[in-house]
Amino acid sequence: MSIIEAKDVKKWFGDFQALKGISMEIQEGEVLVVCGPSGSGKSTFIRCINRLEQHQEGSIIVDGIELTNDIKNIEAIRSEVGMVFQSFNLFPHLTVLQNITLAPIWVRKKSKSDSEVKAMELLERVGIPEQAHKFPGQLSGGQQQRVAIARALAMEPKIMLFDEPTSALDPEMIKEVLDVMKELAKSGMTMIVVTHEMGFAKEVADRVMLFDDGLMVEENTPNEFFDNPKNDRTKLFLSQIL
Amino acid sequence: MMNIDLKKQTRVIKENLFSSPVSTLLTFLTSYIMISFFRGMFGFATAPDKDWLSVLNNMQLYMVQAYPESDFIRIWICVGLGFIFSGLSVGLWETGEKTSLSKLCLTFSKIIFGIIFLTLIAPTTSVIVSTATGIREQVDVFSYAERIPLLSILLGLLVVFFLLSKINLNFNKSFLVSIYLFVPIVFLWLMKIPTIKLDAENQRVFPDPLMPIANSTKIPWTLIWMSFVAAYLIGIYFKNKKQFKTAVSISWVLLPLLIFSWIFKKPLIDLNELIRNDIPVFIGFLLVGVLTIYFINNKIVEKFYGYYLGLLVIVTLASLFLKVILLVKAGLLLLLLFSVIIPAVSTSAKGKRSLTIVWIVSLTTTAFLLEGGTSTTQIVVPGSSIFGGFSLTWLLAIFGTYVSFPLGVLLALGRNSSLPIIKGVCTGIIELVRSVPYITWLFFASVTMAVFLPDGVEFNLIVRVLIVTAFFSGAYFAENIRGGLQSIPKGQFEAADAIGMNTVQKTSLIVLPQALRAIVPTLVSSIITGFKDSSLVTIIGLFDFLTIGRMVIGNQSIPINFIGHDRENLLFIALVYWIFTFTLSRRSMKFEKRLGLGER
Ligand SMILES: Nc1ncnc2c1ncn2[C@@H]1O[C@H](COP(=O)(O)OP(=O)(O)OP(=O)(O)O)[C@@H](O)[C@H]1O
Numbered sequence: 001m002s003i004i005e006a007k008d009v010k011k012w013f014g015d016f017q018a019l020k021g022i023s024m025e026i027q028e029g030e031v032l033v034v035c036g037p038s039g040s041g042k043s044t045f046i047r048c049i050n051r052l053e054q055h056q057e058g059s060i061i062v063d064g065i066e067l068t069n070d071i072k073n074i075e076a077i078r079s080e081v082g083m084v085f086q087s088f089n090l091f092p093h094l095t096v097l098q099n100i101t102l103a104p105i106w107v108r109k110k111s112k113s114d115s116e117v118k119a120m121e122l123l124e125r126v127g128i129p130e131q132a133h134k135f136p137g138q139l140s141g142g143q144q145q146r147v148a149i150a151r152a153l154a155m156e157p158k159i160m161l162f163d164e165p166t167s168a169l170d171p172e173m174i175k176e177v178l179d180v181m182k183e184l185a186k187s188g189m190t191m192i193v194v195t196h197e198m199g200f201a202k203e204v205a206d207r208v209m210l211f212d213d214g215l216m217v218e219e220n221t222p223n224e225f226f227d228n229p230k231n232d233r234t235k236l237f238l239s240q241i242l
Numbered sequence: 243m244m245n246i247d248l249k250k251q252t253r254v255i256k257e258n259l260f261s262s263p264v265s266t267l268l269t270f271l272t273s274y275i276m277i278s279f280f281r282g283m284f285g286f287a288t289a290p291d292k293d294w295l296s297v298l299n300n301m302q303l304y305m306v307q308a309y310p311e312s313d314f315i316r317i318w319i320c321v322g323l324g325f326i327f328s329g330l331s332v333g334l335w336e337t338g339e340k341t342s343l344s345k346l347c348l349t350f351s352k353i354i355f356g357i358i359f360l361t362l363i364a365p366t367t368s369v370i371v372s373t374a375t376g377i378r379e380q381v382d383v384f385s386y387a388e389r390i391p392l393l394s395i396l397l398g399l400l401v402v403f404f405l406l407s408k409i410n411l412n413f414n415k416s417f418l419v420s421i422y423l424f425v426p427i428v429f430l431w432l433m434k435i436p437t438i439k440l441d442a443e444n445q446r447v448f449p450d451p452l453m454p455i456a457n458s459t460k461i462p463w464t465l466i467w468m469s470f471v472a473a474y475l476i477g478i479y480f481k482n483k484k485q486f487k488t489a490v491s492i493s494w495v496l497l498p499l500l501i502f503s504w505i506f507k508k509p510l511i512d513l514n515e516l517i518r519n520d521i522p523v524f525i526g527f528l529l530v531g532v533l534t535i536y537f538i539n540n541k542i543v544e545k546f547y548g549y550y551l552g553l554l555v556i557v558t559l560a561s562l563f564l565k566v567i568l569l570v571k572a573g574l575l576l577l578l579l580f581s582v583i584i585p586a587v588s589t590s591a592k593g594k595r596s597l598t599i600v601w602i603v604s605l606t607t608t609a610f611l612l613e614g615g616t617s618t619t620q621i622v623v624p625g626s627s628i629f630g631g632f633s634l635t636w637l638l639a640i641f642g643t644y645v646s647f648p649l650g651v652l653l654a655l656g657r658n659s660s661l662p663i664i665k666g667v668c669t670g671i672i673e674l675v676r677s678v679p680y681i682t683w684l685f686f687a688s689v690t691m692a693v694f695l696p697d698g699v700e701f702n703l704i705v706r707v708l709i710v711t712a713f714f715s716g717a718y719f720a721e722n723i724r725g726g727l728q729s730i731p732k733g734q735f736e737a738a739d740a741i742g743m744n745t746v747q748k749t750s751l752i753v754l755p756q757a758l759r760a761i762v763p764t765l766v767s768s769i770i771t772g773f774k775d776s777s778l779v780t781i782i783g784l785f786d787f788l789t790i791g792r793m794v795i796g797n798q799s800i801p802i803n804f805i806g807h808d809r810e811n812l813l814f815i816a817l818v819y820w821i822f823t824f825t826l827s828r829r830s831m832k833f834e835k836r837l838g839l840g841e842r
């Protein structure tokens with residue numbers, strides 16, 4: 001059974017149609033990379049999956065729950081789906097540890113001590129346990145993004161969404177974040193990653209998609225996608241980016 | 243050690259004050275202006291036609307106006323409670339920062355150096371202007387010979403501090419508060435300040451010029467200081483007890499209410515009625531509330547929640563028109579409010595527990611306010627409403643902030659709400675309150691408000707003033723806070739959404755903490771403004787601190803003639819205002835620095 005199932009998803013911002021009918025499925029444990037030119041609707045689409053944006057037509061079913069306006073459903077889905085943003089969006093007034101334990105304590109209603117033990121494990125996993133008591137403002141971009149990943153993982157999500165997680169980072173820091181994501185992918189997490197890091201796509205993606213102008217124009221295995229694209233639009237995109 | 247410090251100091255002075263010709267010039271110019279200003283003030287203060295007894299003699303008037311002396315114990319208890327809880331809080335929330343005796347001695351030495359410098363540059367002559375002829379006349383005031391005793395005392399103190407600084411002693415930085423508070427206590431014991439008293443026929447007499455006012459205040463103040471230190475130590479001891487912190491926080495909320503009624507009312511409690519009516523009603527509400535909290539999420543009960551709510555609405559509405567005791571009406575309203583929010587919060591054991599605490603506290607507070615607040619017996623003060631002077635100023639400032647701040651938060655959140663009714667009401671209140679001058683609101687409080695209150699409810703003038711003040715500064719707070727809310731990036735909301743937080747959690751854990759942090763400076767300046775603006779109440783016949791000095795003392799003729807001596811009093815008043823606002827703004831700067839840790 002597929003864990004996410006989107007059917008003919010359409011979305012308008014006022015008069016402007018950002019998504020023009022996207023259909024896709026993703027199986028448990030799959031890693032999906034989404035790429036495409038700026039403004040093609042990549043962010044809008046993955047933000048629809050955890051209801052940060054509302055789609056107007058079509059349907060999205062996440063882990064058997066259909067996304068509707070029902071608050072209970074939305075909260076249930078949000079605690080199954082972790083999200084990592086381009087601009088980190090850590091809470092600046094809380095320490096790294098507090099950032100990570102916030103949701104387990106308040107949303108999952110776990111005890112503080114359990115959550116802290118778990119948070120330290122996660123920090124260990126993303127490689128920065130020594131930063132636990134600093135504030136986000138005192139960390140480098142790469143470290144902040146790794147904290148953001150740990151924060152999302154602390155909810156023990158079944159699915160992780162990444163919206164251009166490395167595009168606000170210096171080249172040296174990109175690697176440290178990608179390494180964490182690769183490790184995560186290998187551990188069997190279901191992931192949707194919007195990125196222009198083609199190396200990452202080649203190495204860990206199960207499938208690669210190309211969005212253009214609100215439509216999904218190509219869906220392929222990484223090898224085929226890069227070496228033997230079906231669509232002219234893909235060729236053009238690859239020639240610009242590589 | 244000393245050497246390095248000295249070198250560093252010299253370098254700092256060089257870099258900051260004499261780095262370029264222009265800055266050197268500016269340094270000299272501002273020093274000249276400041277020194278001239280000081281000399282002018284000093285000359286004014288020491289001129290022989292000034293009578294500083296007019297300030298010193300009237301301390302009691304300044305503090306509490308005509309509050310009956312027999313009831314002073316009430317005020318002392320309130321002040322004492324305030325200090326005890328401050329001490330507890332300082333201890334409980336201390337950061338563990340250390341400081342040393344030598345550092346403290348350095349601070350005191352710097353102050354003494356400053357005083358020595360001022361003593362040396364003080365002028366020897368002053369000018370008096372004859373009121374009859376307008377002729378200016380130079381008089382000698384403070385000859386160099388007269389300065390020698392003072393200077394030798396100061397130098398002696400310097401030596402003492404120098405010797406003390408050799409002792410190697412470290413202590414918690416928070417303990418400094420106790421030390422600083424000790425300084426005025428020492429002065430109370432040393433200074434002799436004569437005072438005016440009322441005799442048996444309520445005539446103002448001047449019993450004994452050398453009878454120190456400190457006699458009546460030094461013992462209470464010393465006791466209060468000791469309880470402060472004791473409370474501080476207790477606070478340190480229980481530092482890691484979370485329940486203790488919660489209890490103290492709750493007490494802070496309740497304390498002002500207690501103080502308030504304690505100062506105003508001498509409740510004549512009718513025990514019979516209390517036992518027959520109020521206590522059963524109170525217990526009944528308490529039980530219903532707790533039961534609702536614990537059983538509302540039960541599967542079977544949940545089904546009837548709608549009916550329960552509907553019934554409650556009808557009963558509450560009906561009670562408003564029926565002749566039942568006030569506690570029933572208020573309790574029903576409160577229960578209704580609670581029943582609406584209960585299902586959302588009481589989903590976990592923790593939520594249930596905190597909701598129960600909130601319920602008990604708010605019900606108790608309401609009951610207490612209704613009982614104490616509507617009691618008709620109150621302290622009788624000859625010829626004025628309760629009291630005036632610094633107590634009134636302080637009360638207006640503290641209560642103004644205490645009530646208006648939460649009110650401002652609620653109004654700001656309401657104005658940002660997505661529910662149109664709430665948004666409309668909050669916007670309406672804010673705009674209405676802000677668009678009418680404060681003075682108009684004061685008149686509203688003094689002459690119009692009684693008409694709006696329900697039958698049988700009567701508020702003292704001061705209470706009415708407090709209500710309008712709370713709304714007035716609440717509206718301004720709300721607008722400040724709204725600015726803070728808008729400064730929070732959209733990403734913060736999205737991040738909170740993405741980890742599954744609900745609206746209440748988002749607001750209280752992510753949005754408000756950041757919004758309030760961002761506007762601490764603006765909030766502090768609003769508080770300071772409120773503190774100073776409280777002197778406007780003179781317009782509706784209340785005697786605040788300023789009015790006492792300007793109007794009351796300036797017209798005193800018995801037992802000593804102080805007519806025309808209001809300038810000294812104004813200077814004194816300005817000094818007191820300055821001390822409080824300056825301390826407040828310094829504290830807030832430190833606070834900002836501590837909060838700023840998270841930012842960059
Ligand atoms: N809140 C909004 N209001 C109006 N238009 C929007 C909004 N968010 C996105 N859009 C528009 O929708 C289109 C798709 O935006 P989206 O952010 O999904 O693009 P993207 O593929 O993520 O691009 P990028 O690579 O630049 O992040 C863009 O044309 C954008 O201008």
Ligand SMILES: [Mg+2]
Nearest residue numbers: 042043044164
């Ligand atoms: Mg995007």
